[in-house]
Amino acid sequence: MPSTNNRRPGGASLLKLQPVDTGAFQGAAPGWLVWGSLILVWLASLLPWRLWQPTPDVLLLALLYWCLNAPARVGLTTAFVFGLLMDVQDAGLLGLHALCYVLAAYGVLWLSHRLRHFNAWWQTVQVLPVLVVACMLSNLLGAWLNGAWEGWEWLWSALFTGVLWPLPEILMSLHPRRQGGDGAGP
Amino acid sequence: MREPGTLRLFKRGPSIEVRLVLLLVLCLGLIVTDAHWPVLGPVRSALATVLYPFQRIVLAPRDALEYFDRWSHAAALARDEQDALRRQRIEMAQLSTHAAQLATENEQLRRLLNVAESAAQQSVAVEVFYVPPNAFNHRLVFNKGSQAGIAPGMPVIDEGGVVGQIVRVTPFTSEAALLIDDQVSIPVQVLRNGLRLIAFGSNEVGKLEVRYLSTSVDVRTGDVLVTSGIGGLFPAGLPVGRVERVERDPGSGFAMAIAEPLSHPERYRHFLVLRVDVADVPRPEEIEHALDQQ
Numbered sequence: 001m002p003s004t005n006n007r008r009p010g011g012a013s014l015l016k017l018q019p020v021d022t023g024a025f026q027g028a029a030p031g032w033l034v035w036g037s038l039i040l041v042w043l044a045s046l047l048p049w050r051l052w053q054p055t056p057d058v059l060l061l062a063l064l065y066w067c068l069n070a071p072a073r074v075g076l077t078t079a080f081v082f083g084l085l086m087d088v089q090d091a092g093l094l095g096l097h098a099l100c101y102v103l104a105a106y107g108v109l110w111l112s113h114r115l116r117h118f119n120a121w122w123q124t125v126q127v128l129p130v131l132v133v134a135c136m137l138s139n140l141l142g143a144w145l146n147g148a149w150e151g152w153e154w155l156w157s158a159l160f161t162g163v164l165w166p167l168p169e170i171l172m173s174l175h176p177r178r179q180g181g182d183g184a185g186p
Numbered sequence: 187m188r189e190p191g192t193l194r195l196f197k198r199g200p201s202i203e204v205r206l207v208l209l210l211v212l213c214l215g216l217i218v219t220d221a222h223w224p225v226l227g228p229v230r231s232a233l234a235t236v237l238y239p240f241q242r243i244v245l246a247p248r249d250a251l252e253y254f255d256r257w258s259h260a261a262a263l264a265r266d267e268q269d270a271l272r273r274q275r276i277e278m279a280q281l282s283t284h285a286a287q288l289a290t291e292n293e294q295l296r297r298l299l300n301v302a303e304s305a306a307q308q309s310v311a312v313e314v315f316y317v318p319p320n321a322f323n324h325r326l327v328f329n330k331g332s333q334a335g336i337a338p339g340m341p342v343i344d345e346g347g348v349v350g351q352i353v354r355v356t357p358f359t360s361e362a363a364l365l366i367d368d369q370v371s372i373p374v375q376v377l378r379n380g381l382r383l384i385a386f387g388s389n390e391v392g393k394l395e396v397r398y399l400s401t402s403v404d405v406r407t408g409d410v411l412v413t414s415g416i417g418g419l420f421p422a423g424l425p426v427g428r429v430e431r432v433e434r435d436p437g438s439g440f441a442m443a444i445a446e447p448l449s450h451p452e453r454y455r456h457f458l459v460l461r462v463d464v465a466d467v468p469r470p471e472e473i474e475h476a477l478d479q480q
Contacts (some may be wrong), residue, residue, distance in 0.1 A: 027310050046244045050319040080209050086232040091318035091325045094226050095216030102209045142322055145221040150321035
């Protein structure tokens with residue numbers, strides 16, 4: 001599993017030497033929790049409740065949450081794989097969901113240093129544009145290749161997903177090992 | 187600042203930007219390939235086979251609930267169904283005697299004409315497994331696939347008429363495009379006057395379109411469209427739709443008929459896939475090739 005450390009290597013040489021998993025001291029999420037929650041949410045996404053188009057994409061939400069809070073485990077590749085699985089499930093063009101997920105995951109990883117300075121509500125404001133842009137690009141491409149514009153439901157879906165951003169934060173704060181906040185709160 | 191859980195002194199693997207570009211190229215490649223060529227079929231089929239057990243597990247509570255619901259209402263349902271069937275039987279009685287008479291007559295005429303007797307169509311009963319949530323197309327996924335002898339191209343019918351056509355098959359599931367999906371086109375005939383046309387999925391949700399008619403064409407509101415049997419995939423005579431209105435555009439010189447499908451895929455869960463011989467039907471590429479050679 002490659003690291004998703006964004007620090008530029010050109011700075012102080014000490015920055016390179018950070019062998020200690022500081023995450024553990026901040027209550028980093030254990031692997032079973034990350035993968036368990038992702039698989040659970042993915043299974044939930046197989047249910048027919050997503051037939052209503054503006055439904056929030058909880059799988060994307062979970063992926064982005066773990067991209068921010070467990071970047072060592074969940075990154076672009078994970079987003080790609082889950083996106084591909086959703087494409088097969090939805091019988092759409094292979095790669096459309098994957099594209100949206102990869103773009104959104106990159107957006108969150110790119111913003112991750114910044115996001116950690118804010119609480120969940122302010123993070124929502126910054127994650128929303130990422131979600132909208134990622135969903136927009138994949139939907140525009142889909143509309144172009146399918147030759148039809150299928151309405152603005154995807155925008156509602158992206159907005160609802162964004163509004164739900166604090167939800168995993170709240171759920172995780174209930175976890176007994178993580179009362180110190182999960183590294184994202186102030 | 188987070189580091190991976192294992193002791194790691196130096197960054198390894200490509201940087202995030204490199205991975206982003208690689209994955210984006212992969213995504214775009216997949217999307218464009220899938221939109222234009224059918225080469226990704228095996229990949230999708232393999233992924234779908236991996237997905238299948240999970241789908242079964244996740245949908246098991248729903249199926250169990252439905253089973254229990256049906257079981258608890260079994261008596262009432264059976265009574266209702268019996269009433270409906272009785273009514274239907276009375277309505278059909280006259281028709282069926284007439285049809286039997288016509289069938290014998292037809293057989294006799296066919297023998298006279300030395301035409302091969304049309305074999306009874308083999309079919310597979312399927313049930314809707316799930317409806318894929320996709321804004322771009324109208325599809326249904328059924329619970330049987332190539333294991334049950336289903337192949338892409340086979341028509342799907344319900345008691346109202348043609349529902350759609352199988353477009354993708356995995357070992358345990360199959361995917362049908364509904365008539366209203368704009369990827370489906372179906373050769374039809376106006377029942378009233380035998381006029382042969384082609385119906386497409388419409389831009390208007392839930393409707394069919396018959397395009398490129400000349401403005402003087404004899405199609406009226408209320409006309410029933412049935413399959414014409416041309417093209418070899420859809421057997422002749424299956425009801426397809428009823429014409430709702432005809433839009434004549436004197437500017438372009440063409441007319442377009444909007445029809446409402448006679449089948450109701452949204453109401454039922456059980457359908458019939460007709461196992462026509464898909465291999466016998468020439469593919470569009472072969473026809474083009476043959477035309478080129480001439």
